[in-house]
Amino acid sequence: MHETLRRGDLGTIHVVKTCSRDHPCPPIEFLRESGGFFHDCASHDLDMICWLVGAMPERVFVTASVHSKEIAELNDVDTAVIVLDFSSLTKNRPGPIGIIDISRHGVYGYDQRVEVLADAGMVRSENQQAPGVILNAEKVTKSAPIKTSFPERYEDSYINSLERFIDTVQKGKRADISACDVVNISRLAHLCEESFKDGKPLEFKPIKLEF
16 A cells, blocks of 8 residues: 555545554553553554655644543543644645544454545555455345454564564664654654644644654
């Protein structure tokens, strides 16, 4: 997906949407020390959208709610929609919009999807399912369930990331991710918290770090 967008196969990006619904919901002991919903949960989607777009947003707006009494007692949320504005990324035309639909409550499995709409079409990454038979009958369709948790969903990704890290260190390559990238995503997650509390869009000004 990333290579397709970087090559410009689909032209200018209009919308990037992610859907992330956690399963199982982490224990309250973890949530108490997690840093909050936006840092622990939403930061991955923020990173994904910025990576696909190739830039940081100018503004962010968040609306959120909480359905778990235990999470409410932590003064945290468990469900949110985040809108990212990349309006000045392209000249003489609207920039991309990022939309994150995120929740702690995916009772049906670990739900992770991303979709990009652009000038010439759409590219989409769906949930992974266990191999199995798909049944199509007159009034019902049955298929294998989606993966149940992030260790199962991203097993290959963890292996690939570790192999890439080892290769980068051994060959003295430049890392794909910079310290500046990490800091800016953390700052963006914090701005999401502030936007939710203030109930309005907030401007984001990424910083540049040199080491």
